[in-house]
Amino acid sequence: xxxxxxxxxxxxxxxxxxxxxxxxxxxxxxxxxxxxxxxxxxxxxxxxxxxxxxxxxxxxxxxxxxxxxxxxxxxxxxxxxxxxxxxxxxxxxxxxxxxxxxxxxxxxxxxxxxxxxxxxxxxxxxxxxxxxxxxxxxxxxxxxxxxxxxxxxxxxxxxxxxxxxxxxxxxxxxxxxxxxxxxxxxxxxxxxxxxxxxxxxxxxxxxxxxxxxxxxxxxxxxxxxxxxxxxxxxxxxxxxxxxxxxxxxxxxxxxxxxx
Numbered sequence: 001x002x003x004x005x006x007x008x009x010x011x012x013x014x015x016x017x018x019x020x021x022x023x024x025x026x027x028x029x030x031x032x033x034x035x036x037x038x039x040x041x042x043x044x045x046x047x048x049x050x051x052x053x054x055x056x057x058x059x060x061x062x063x064x065x066x067x068x069x070x071x072x073x074x075x076x077x078x079x080x081x082x083x084x085x086x087x088x089x090x091x092x093x094x095x096x097x098x099x100x101x102x103x104x105x106x107x108x109x110x111x112x113x114x115x116x117x118x119x120x121x122x123x124x125x126x127x128x129x130x131x132x133x134x135x136x137x138x139x140x141x142x143x144x145x146x147x148x149x150x151x152x153x154x155x156x157x158x159x160x161x162x163x164x165x166x167x168x169x170x171x172x173x174x175x176x177x178x179x180x181x182x183x184x185x186x187x188x189x190x191x192x193x194x195x196x197x198x199x200x201x202x203x204x205x206x207x208x209x210x211x212x213x214x215x216x217x218x219x220x221x222x223x224x225x226x227x228x229x230x231x232x233x234x235x236x237x238x239x240x241x242x243x244x245x246x247x248x249x250x251x252x253x254x255x256x257x258x259x
Contacts, residue, residue, distance in 0.1 A: 003238065004044075004197065007222050009204075011041040015074075016174055016206045017062060022071035024057055031057050033230030034071070039174070039208060044200055046209045046217040048234075048241070049227035050252065055210040056100075058227075059176045062208070063097050064088045076173065093121055096172035096205075100179045102163030104151040111147040114138070114166050121170060137165040140202060141195060157188035161195060168203060175199065175207040181216045193219040214238075214256040226252070 017039035024032040031054035039045050049055045060066040061073055064080045073080045078091055104113050114134045118125055125133070138144045141161040151159055160180065167175065180196060181189040193216050199205055211217055217224055218238045226234040226241055228248055234241040242253050 003218055004220060004222065007042065007044070007200070009042040010222060014041040015039065016041050016076055017208070018072070018074040019062075020072045022058075022061065022073060023069045024054070024061065024066065025069055030230055032068075035227075035231060037225065037232065039206055041206055042200070042204065044196065044207045044209060044220050044222045046211060046221035046224035047227065048212065048214075048217055048224055048252070050212060053227045054230060055212075055227060056178055059097070059178060059208060059210055063095055063176060064092065093170055094172050095174045095176060096167035096170070098160075098164050098167050098175065098177045098180060100182055102151075102159040104159060104163060104166070106151050108151075109147070110138075110143070110149050110151070110154075110162055113151070113162065114169055117166060117170055133169055137168045140168065140198070141165045155188070157184055157191060160184065160188075160192055164195065164199065168199065171203065173205065175205045177207060177209045177211075179211055179213075180209065181211065181213045189213070189216065190219075192216075196220045212252075212256075214253065
């Protein structure tokens with residue numbers, strides 16, 4: 001299990017995401033109970049937690065897909081829940097969301113899946129410019145040869161890569177990864193972890209990576225936080241987060257690494 005090298009390009013003077021006092025409940029079930037979080041420019045931040053602890057809810061609120069009950073969520077200097085629909089759409093172009101299921105259109109080829117957001121959001125681009133952009137992101141994820149294939153012809157790891165490529169096509173400043181290694185074999189997980197780091201370096205992105213896969217966390221995270229009982233109870237490097245006598249933290253570690 002490789003430990004990520006320290007990233008010298010993180011700018012801790014610039015918070016690209018700032019969250020204060022975030023609360024979210026569904027009926028009587030409180031998921032997030034006053035969460036505070038910062039994401040710095042150039043940083044890969046891993047959010048750890050068991051299933052059902054609110055990790056995916058957190059990034060859906062960041063992306064404006066869910067509304068907070070209380071608190072402030074500021075993305076690239078904008079308070080997300082204060083934006084109108086036009087302003088939110090404009091902000092979302094700067095925030096790439098890599099869904100757990102890759103969210104590809106089954107009826108479109110890989111090329112058409114990548115072309116779709118360009119046609120919709122970059123109307124001034126010529127066909128040649130779209131071809132160049134698609135070639136660039138396919139090369140970045142190592143799948144140039146799949147351009148004319150259908151999603152059904154791809155492996156799970158390939159679909160994940162194409163989903164990331166489609167997110168990158170609009171050159172976002174922030175990437176949100178929802179369980180990027182879920183359902184993948186160990187070798188493909190290593191490839192996806194490497195790709196997340198490559199994206200950070202090559203595209204100068206800041207990212208939040210939601211996962212319960214500690215191999216992924218240790219491989220891609222510059223910093224990590226752990227959700228416990230609706231709040232971030234642990235924060236720091238991998239070693240700092242797991243140097244704890246808290247049985248919940250120990251159980252989370254043992255689930256990943258102890259047979």
